[in-house]
Amino acid sequence: MDSHGQNAQQVVWAVVGTDIGPLLLAATRDGxxxxxxxxxxxxxxxxxDRLASRLGGEPVEA
Incomplete structure (x- = not known):
């Protein structure tokens, strides 16, 4: 549980190189x-840092 008493969601992230520059993509099991x-x-x-604060869990690199 996070500090607000809610279940934290696991966030998985990756930086992907694209023609328009690097994109950070982050997802939970919901999308x-x-x-x-x-x-x-x-x-x-x-x-x-913002994702960890918003979703209550430390993001994990894919």
Whole structure:
């Protein structure tokens, strides 16, 4: 359970190279929960922190 008494969802993420630059894709068992464009290391880290806060679990790299 997270700090709000709710079950945390496992979030799995990956950065995928594309023609428009790196994309961070994150999903739970229910589906896609986040897409981040220009996913450089600092952008990726900030996005993962927000996901952990929002969904209550530490994101896991695929």
């Amino acid at each position: 896609l929960v986040n897409v981040v464009f220009h996913a450089t290391d600092p952008v990726r880290d900030k996005a993962l």
